[in-house]
Amino acid sequence: MVVTEVFQNLARAAARAHGYAALRMLVLPHPMEGRPQAEVRALARARLPELVGLIAAAF
Amino acid sequence: MRGTLTAEIVSLPDDPEAVLAHVEAQGWGDGLPVIPPTEARVQAMLEATPLAPSHVVAVTEPRRGEATVEKVAINAVLAGCRPAYFPAVLAAVEAVAEPAFNLYALNTTTCCATPALLVSGPARAALGIECGYSCLGHNGRANATIGRALRLVMRNVGGAIPGAVSKSTFGQPGRVSLCFGEWEERSPWPPFHVRRGFRPDESVVTVTCATGTQDIADIWAESGEELVLLLARSIDWIGNNKVLVGPEKGDMLLLLCPDFAHKIARDGITVPDLQRMLLEATRTPIERWPRGYWPKLEQRGYVRGGMVPLAARPEQFLIAVAGGEGGHHALYFCTFGLTWSVSKAFRPGEEYTGGEACELPSR
Numbered sequence: 001m002v003v004t005e006v007f008q009n010l011a012r013a014a015a016r017a018h019g020y021a022a023l024r025m026l027v028l029p030h031p032m033e034g035r036p037q038a039e040v041r042a043l044a045r046a047r048l049p050e051l052v053g054l055i056a057a058a059f
Numbered sequence: 060m061r062g063t064l065t066a067e068i069v070s071l072p073d074d075p076e077a078v079l080a081h082v083e084a085q086g087w088g089d090g091l092p093v094i095p096p097t098e099a100r101v102q103a104m105l106e107a108t109p110l111a112p113s114h115v116v117a118v119t120e121p122r123r124g125e126a127t128v129e130k131v132a133i134n135a136v137l138a139g140c141r142p143a144y145f146p147a148v149l150a151a152v153e154a155v156a157e158p159a160f161n162l163y164a165l166n167t168t169t170c171c172a173t174p175a176l177l178v179s180g181p182a183r184a185a186l187g188i189e190c191g192y193s194c195l196g197h198n199g200r201a202n203a204t205i206g207r208a209l210r211l212v213m214r215n216v217g218g219a220i221p222g223a224v225s226k227s228t229f230g231q232p233g234r235v236s237l238c239f240g241e242w243e244e245r246s247p248w249p250p251f252h253v254r255r256g257f258r259p260d261e262s263v264v265t266v267t268c269a270t271g272t273q274d275i276a277d278i279w280a281e282s283g284e285e286l287v288l289l290l291a292r293s294i295d296w297i298g299n300n301k302v303l304v305g306p307e308k309g310d311m312l313l314l315l316c317p318d319f320a321h322k323i324a325r326d327g328i329t330v331p332d333l334q335r336m337l338l339e340a341t342r343t344p345i346e347r348w349p350r351g352y353w354p355k356l357e358q359r360g361y362v363r364g365g366m367v368p369l370a371a372r373p374e375q376f377l378i379a380v381a382g383g384e385g386g387h388h389a390l391y392f393c394t395f396g397l398t399w400s401v402s403k404a405f406r407p408g409e410e411y412t413g414g415e416a417c418e419l420p421s422r
Contacts, residue, residue, distance in 0.1 A: 010167055010223070013121065013122070013223065017122045
């Protein structure tokens with residue numbers, strides 16, 4: 001799951017309630033909206049290895 | 060006795076402040092004083108339904124808490140409900156848990172949206188639900204506590220704890236209680252619940268999403284058509300949460316005072332006419348948005364012929380009549396969009412065996 005930091009507690013509570021307490025999350029800074037597209041793309045590139053690592057850890 | 064209760068029993072001093080302090084410490088309340096939910100009071104509430112205390116009325120999101128009849132009864136006592144109100148509270152809980160209402164989104168959104176409870180039919184008189192002067196606030200125990208009971212269930216069972224789960228940026232006063240009746244007897248049109256497919260002699264609670272209650276005042280309209288145009292041009296502001304999700308989604312309530320309703324109906328305008336007129340007159344020219352917004356609205360498919368419609372179909376405008384005879388005002392309940400109103404029938408103070416949902420709009 002990809003979530004921004006202020007929604008992290010909600011995401012964890014919802015995941016727990018739905019039986020996915022150990023769901024792996026990539027936590028991004030908040031807010032994302034309103035940032036220039038170039039900044040969002042740079043952030044995505046920088047955090048991509050972490051995201052791939054979280055997904056790969058499932059296998 | 061309706062059956063054995065399963066809730067943990069806590070012994071506290073016979074003192075309202077001690078009870079409130081305990082409720083606050085547990086994070087259960089809304090900040091207002093509560094009625095202590097003693098076993099005797101909870102059992103009295105349970106007498107208003109034939110359902111077993113363990114019966115699950117609904118699974119409430121996002122915690123997926125099971126709203127059993129017992130848990131709803133405890134919250135109804137805390138809220139200050141009379142036992143006679145309990146079937147209405149059960150029906151409201153059942154209604155908000157319908158997938159179409161989208162309780163998960165409502166309980167977690169940054170928006171201030173809350174369920175507004177519109178009660179129709181004989182229950183209004185039987186329970187003393189106010190339909191006239193100040194029916195949306197500071198008038199009557201039924202209005203104040205039925206809505207509050209639902210909100211406490213949403214918080215205590217559904218898990219809508221501000222900050223931790225409910226991300227509502229501001230909340231709103233309606234998140235304490237928002238419940239009122241339609242003044243069917245002063246409406247020129249068929250009652251709200253009859254227009255939604257129920258019989259006139261049925262009592263029905265409708266939950267509809269309200270980001271607030273926007274007042275629309277008028278003393279100058281000389282015709283029904285003029286008044287409808289004023290109403291329409293007062294509800295299509297560009298920062299409307301409904302705009303964010305597009306015209307196809309969500310329905311919204313326009314509550315007319317009896318004078319406004321009669322002024323509109325006097326010119327031969329029926330509810331379907333009014334809905335069509337609102338649909339047409341709430342199409343906003345794209346030029347009203349700053350230029351940077353234009354491609355974003357276009358990309359989402361919200362622009363039709365240079366206009367951004369508030370809704371896609373006339374039925375998305377729900378019309379009801381309530382409020383005092385002084386007139387001069389309508390209230391608009393803007394939706395946050397990702398939700399549809401849901402209606403459930405109930406029998407006040409009699410046997411309640413589960414409501415029947417009205418026909419929902421196609422989507």
